[in-house]
Amino acid sequence: MSMTLGWIGAGRMGSAMAGRLLDAGHPVRIWNRTRAKAEALVERGATVADTVADLADRDVVFVMVSTSDDLREVLRGLYAGDQAPGTVVDCSTVSAEASAEARAESAKRGVRFIAAPVSGNPHVVAAGGASLVASGDRETFDLVRPLLATIGRAAVYAGPGEVSRLVKLCHNLYLGMMVESLVEVVTLAEKGGVDRAAFLEFLNGTVLASDWVRKRTPDLVERDWRPTFTTELLRKDFDLGLGAARASEVPMPVASLVHQLIQAAIGRGHRDDDFLALYEVQAANAGLPEGPGQET
Structure with missing residues (x-):
């Protein structure tokens, strides 16, 4: 796939997931609140973004953060400028309410939004054993499914809206x-x-x-x-x-x-x-x- 990729969140899970894409040959631009965690992936082919907004020109931006408030915060930064990515795929475990808010804010900017939380700890993810469950527009899911399949061994479409949460x-x-x-x-x-x-x-x-x-x-x-x-x-x-x-x-x-x-x-x-x-x-x-x- 020739889509340009961005990644928000390089903690234990985020690093393992982004690493799967990097190891498969996908160039990924990564932002993390603690820059050193993003820089740890440079030797595997990543580039590091100075700000969240630097990912706004990407075709697809993945998000992997800890809480609903974290998701709200990073999307505010991502959508702060004039440009916005084509699709956001949020793999965090957050509430359905926060996910619906994120979907609505994305729609206002013309951004497609897929909720795709992941099952598996960092060791499982790194070994390719993770499973992802996704919800949202089926056509958008089909667009990003090859990327999800690179991250994990299974990517299941659960339906519209926030049902994957x-x-x-x-x-x-x-x-x-x-x-x-x-x-x-x-x-x-x-x-x-x-x-x-x-x-x-x-x-x-x-x-x-x-x-x-x-x-x-x-x-x-x-x-x-x-x-x-x-x-x-x-x-x-x-x-x-x-x-x-x-x-x-x-x-x-x-x-x-x-x-x-x-x-x-x-x-x-x-x-x-x-x-x-x-x-x-x-x-x-x-x-x-x-x-x-x-x-x-």
């Missing part, structure tokens, strides 16, 4: 509930005298096994909470997901309890740790000995 929030609610279930049974086995590594080895050989649990087993065994996805970001997604559930009058009793346990993990000092640190809350509540803590 709900899909991603449901995904992250399930992820949080799954991890809480995992750390609860691990703690029970451990409190009963079973070696944590042995229990997880057994579990990973059963029909309940998953690639995700297998890959994260060493971290859980070693109590290594170096972040792939922080507890604070998971809390943000639970805030959004439970808000969507309230708006649709859908009861979420399990998710609501997990929300409080995520809050407990943050209260215990695990805000910036990987969300697998939910284990520490369960282990402490069960009276297990303290572990070595986060490795550096």
Whole structure:
């Protein structure tokens, strides 16, 4: 594809995703609030923009930021001048309301807008294993689909408007509930005298096994909470997901309890740790000995 590309957001996820495009031979101009993170991709072929507005001449601009307010802020900068990109693809996990605002602001500038949140941590993305779910105009999705397919192994069109935001929030609610279930049974086995590594080895050989649990087993065994996805970001997604559930009058009793346990993990000092640190809350509540803590 000969389209010119811009990228906003070079954090852990953004860098991994933009790197996939760069490694496939696409020249990408990147802006990040902390310039050094964008400059780290120069050796892979990226150029660095001085301001967000410097991306306004691109055919397609990807956005990968942390919060709804971040999305609002970067789009204000992108649309501040006389020029505007052809298409914006936002891969962030934000609220449907913020996404609709972004779509409306883009339409005012004549910019096509696709919401395309992504599933996968930076390691998964870098290995080509990410999945993206998109919503918006089908014709625009078809235009950018080859780029999405370069970033991840799957790019699913979910429908018009902001429905992809709900899909991603449901995904992250399930992820949080799954991890809480995992750390609860691990703690029970451990409190009963079973070696944590042995229990997880057994579990990973059963029909309940998953690639995700297998890959994260060493971290859980070693109590290594170096972040792939922080507890604070998971809390943000639970805030959004439970808000969507309230708006649709859908009861979420399990998710609501997990929300409080995520809050407990943050209260215990695990805000910036990987969300697998939910284990520490369960282990402490069960009276297990303290572990070595986060490795550096």
